Amino acid sequence: MPIKKVKLEARPSRPARAPSRGGDDAGSRGDRSKRLLDLVMILLRARTPVTYRDIREQFLAYQTLNIEAGLRAFERDKADLLELGVPIRYITPDEDDSLEDGGYVIDMKRFKMPEVRLTPDEISALVLAASVAHAMPGGTYPKIVDLALKKLAFDLPELPDTPTEFPRPAPVLVHFPERRIGVRPDLSEIYATIEAATRHRKRVTLTYQAAATGMVSKRDLDPYALVYREGAWLAVGWCHLRREVRTFRVDRIHEAVIAPKPKSPDFERPTAFDVKAYAQRSPWTFTSDPPEEVQLALAPAAAEVGNEDFGPTAIKRTEGDRVLVTFDCGNLEFAATRVLAAKGAIRLLRGDRLRARIHVELDAIEAHYPVRPDLTARVATAEALGGAAITEVTATGGSASPAAITEVTATGGNASATGGNASAEMAEIRDA
Numbered sequence: 278m279p280i281k282k283v284k285l286e287a288r289p290s291r292p293a294r295a296p297s298r299g300g301d302d303a304g305s306r307g308d309r310s311k312r313l314l315d316l317v318m319i320l321l322r323a324r325t326p327v328t329y330r331d332i333r334e335q336f337l338a339y340q341t342l343n344i345e346a347g348l349r350a351f352e353r354d355k356a357d358l359l360e361l362g363v364p365i366r367y368i369t370p371d372e373d374d375s376l377e378d379g380g381y382v383i384d385m386k387r388f389k390m391p392e393v394r395l396t397p398d399e400i401s402a403l404v405l406a407a408s409v410a411h412a413m414p415g416g417t418y419p420k421i422v423d424l425a426l427k428k429l430a431f432d433l434p435e436l437p438d439t440p441t442e443f444p445r446p447a448p449v450l451v452h453f454p455e456r457r458i459g460v461r462p463d464l465s466e467i468y469a470t471i472e473a474a475t476r477h478r479k480r481v482t483l484t485y486q487a488a489a490t491g492m493v494s495k496r497d498l499d500p501y502a503l504v505y506r507e508g509a510w511l512a513v514g515w516c517h518l519r520r521e522v523r524t525f526r527v528d529r530i531h532e533a534v535i536a537p538k539p540k541s542p543d544f545e546r547p548t549a550f551d552v553k554a555y556a557q558r559s560p561w562t563f564t565s566d567p568p569e570e571v572q573l574a575l576a577p578a579a580a581e582v583g584n585e586d587f588g589p590t591a592i593k594r595t596e597g598d599r600v601l602v603t604f605d606c607g608n609l610e611f612a613a614t615r616v617l618a619a620k621g622a623i624r625l626l627r628g629d630r631l632r633a634r635i636h637v638e639l640d641a642i643e644a645h646y647p648v649r650p651d652l653t654a655r656v657a658t659a660e661a662l663g664g665a666a667i668t669e670v671t672a673t674g675g676s677a678s679p680a681a682i683t684e685v686t687a688t689g690g691n692a693s694a695t696g697g698n699a700s701a702e703m704a705e706i707r708d709a
Contacts, residue, residue, distance in 0.1 A: 312336055313354055317363055317383070326368040326380025364388055470533040471512050475500040478542035484532040485525055488610075494518070498525065499544040502552040513555060515544070521564070522555070559586035564607035571606040571628035574599050579622035582615070601626070609634045
């Protein structure tokens, strides 16, 4: 059987692909980066829209045997440039009558950013804000802040030949507080870890020491934000142990370990979460303890406390010259501190656990400052006689006799003959 000879047409040979190596990947990335830059330069230099046909002739990566494959490669590059902020547009003949075919351009109005010129007041505000980061104990950004401030100073206009006509703004004076003695050297690394976890939405495991009890515990935290408040940095996020949003002082964190796979987010921030509103919450609404219903009576001397935020469940009503506030208290430490600081102007009417917390605070104060009987007698005598008797008692030898104290009590004073060791204020708080 005769064999039919078939003429084979020569096809363009495809370049042989070299064996894959670690260095080839880096070379491919370099070639692609160069291609993207060259594509941008071609579109920037063009005075008219550039068609895909003209673009294809400039790049071997688009000159594939399968035209669709080359077009897909171009579309990928175009998408990457758009993601990088290069505003590539496709102009159709309907938009420009002078065109026969559609082509690509870069929108120059969107591509070129206007020159940023800061006023002296704006520079002052930025310098003041930068001073907070620069002066933060254990800060991570001193060098970055210094470089940014130098750039701001460099951006100031030069002094003209006629300075009286265009006076140079007065220098910005900023006080950088000295770093506190005793700041832990690892605080900078802990802050950097939490900042990176916040930025990349990574879970972080904290070794945290509570302020109230001093107990150390492990906490898994999804950090939503870092907040600077009252001289301390706070990490705000979802605590997996407490199953709610909690706040952690960075300087009470002993260790912070970020979860593996840094480029893979572990959580999404709630869209309704407002870090500014959260940072401005009233301490009465914090939930560091299991909440209990508490009722406080505010005397006229503490009337302004009634304007504070006690939470959405709080009920306020006026009774005579005092204001009664009933609310769910989950921050017993803060509440006890406010009650004691009010010196009797805030009385606790309801709340057993808060009452017990106040007793603990009073016992701790009494243990640190034991009452001296002779001093108690002097104070009681001074209170009874309006301060005049204390001089007389001191002149007679430094202490009052039981008879003198009894005489003071008989005249209407409030001193005890035995020199009790609890002040009227403490007794009032304990009996409340």
